[in-house]
Amino acid sequence: MANTFTLISIAPTFPGSSILFSSIPQTFTDLVLKTSIRSSTSQTNAMQFTMQFNGDATSTYSSTSLKNYNGTVSSASTSGTAMDTGYMASNLFTTNTFSPVEIYIPQYTATNKNKTISFSSGAENVSTTAYDVDAGTAMWRSTAAITSLQIQALTGGTVFGSTWYLYGIKNT
Amino acid sequence: MALTYEPIATTTLSVATASIDFTSIPQTYTDLRIVSTTAGVNATAGDGAFTLQYNNNLSVQYSSNWMKGDGSNVTGGITFNVTSIAEYLRMPNASSIANTFAFHTFDIFNYTDATVPKQTLVTQQQEVHTAGSFSDKGVKYSASRLNNNFAITSILFTGVSQNFRAGTSITIYGIKAA
Numbered sequence: 001m002a003n004t005f006t007l008i009s010i011a012p013t014f015p016g017s018s019i020l021f022s023s024i025p026q027t028f029t030d031l032v033l034k035t036s037i038r039s040s041t042s043q044t045n046a047m048q049f050t051m052q053f054n055g056d057a058t059s060t061y062s063s064t065s066l067k068n069y070n071g072t073v074s075s076a077s078t079s080g081t082a083m084d085t086g087y088m089a090s091n092l093f094t095t096n097t098f099s100p101v102e103i104y105i106p107q108y109t110a111t112n113k114n115k116t117i118s119f120s121s122g123a124e125n126v127s128t129t130a131y132d133v134d135a136g137t138a139m140w141r142s143t144a145a146i147t148s149l150q151i152q153a154l155t156g157g158t159v160f161g162s163t164w165y166l167y168g169i170k171n172t
Numbered sequence: 173m174a175l176t177y178e179p180i181a182t183t184t185l186s187v188a189t190a191s192i193d194f195t196s197i198p199q200t201y202t203d204l205r206i207v208s209t210t211a212g213v214n215a216t217a218g219d220g221a222f223t224l225q226y227n228n229n230l231s232v233q234y235s236s237n238w239m240k241g242d243g244s245n246v247t248g249g250i251t252f253n254v255t256s257i258a259e260y261l262r263m264p265n266a267s268s269i270a271n272t273f274a275f276h277t278f279d280i281f282n283y284t285d286a287t288v289p290k291q292t293l294v295t296q297q298q299e300v301h302t303a304g305s306f307s308d309k310g311v312k313y314s315a316s317r318l319n320n321n322f323a324i325t326s327i328l329f330t331g332v333s334q335n336f337r338a339g340t341s342i343t344i345y346g347i348k349a350a
Contacts, residue, residue, distance in 0.1 A: 064309070064310035066239070066310070066313075067241075075310065104275075106209055107273075112271060112339050116273060116274070137297035137299040138299060139300075
């Protein structure tokens with residue numbers, strides 16, 4: 001039997017301000033993006049990043065999140081030209097601390113469903129400030145099969161050692 | 173080499189259906205993971221519900237604690253003595269935004285262990301960019317317990333006062349520790 005959980009692609013460790021996974025095979029059921037990332041930008045707070053599918057930059061995205069930032073728990077809802085998909089440690093966070101992020105995209109080839117995803121991220125800082133854990137859902141209001149995904153708003157890129165792995169999961 | 177993560181069964185509905193029952197679940201894995209995309213057929217704007225039971229156990233032996241964010245508020249709670257994992261699971265009704273399905277994951281640990289109650293971690297994602305009466309818009313995370321030690325051999329999904337919409341899809345994966 002073929003593998004259920006297969007590595008599709010690995011992004012380079014020195015990406016620019018965006019990362020593109022293109023020509024995604026249409027032979028899986030779900031996609032999972034797993035990362036361990038740290039921003040090159042030095043700022044106090046964790047860095048947010050966003051995602052688009054198939055190069056669509058129109059206002060067809062929305063997100064709802066649940067987060068703990070510096071001990072304050074909140075929920076936010078956004079809509080716009082990209083989906084909010086989590087936060088990562090900035091380069092001012094505790095040394096050698098990378099953020100784990102998982103983005104799960106079920107049924108990415110379905111042409112009868114808008115694309116609803118889940119995301120979870122953690123930006124742990126050995127400090128009483130600027131730590132962040134964020135999880136939520138987002139939707140691309142399109143029934144198109146996903147053939148590419150682009151992570152954006154990576155201001156300044158990510159540091160050496162950051163990893164981006166895209167997996168396909170097959171249900172047969 | 174045997175696979176660690178293996179699909180056991182998938183159901184994708186071509187017509188509206190009241191319930192989906194996975195039976196004769198192999199007892200050869202360690203954990204189960206279920207991934208589902210679901211929607212209902214009710215015409216009322218908003219979300220409807222479905223339930224999930226193990227081994228057709230419809231008794232009040234389930235409990236859960238949960239937290240959720242709807243885009244404005246964060247709430248949490250606990251339920252006891254209910255008849256379903258996570259009490260009620262939510263999915264968009266038909267008159268919600270077209271082509272929108274809820275996305276759930278269920279992680280059932282040690283499902284064959286007949287010495288312990290069954291624990292399940294549930295994530296619920298219902299992103300609905302529309303108006304309507306939604307009980308659980310946004311995200312909800314639950315830790316659920318079935319106060320019964322039986323090994324899980326079947327899993328039943330049932331729409332509450334409505335059928336699952338065509339396109340609803342549920343897959344069960346087995347995860348093997350050795």
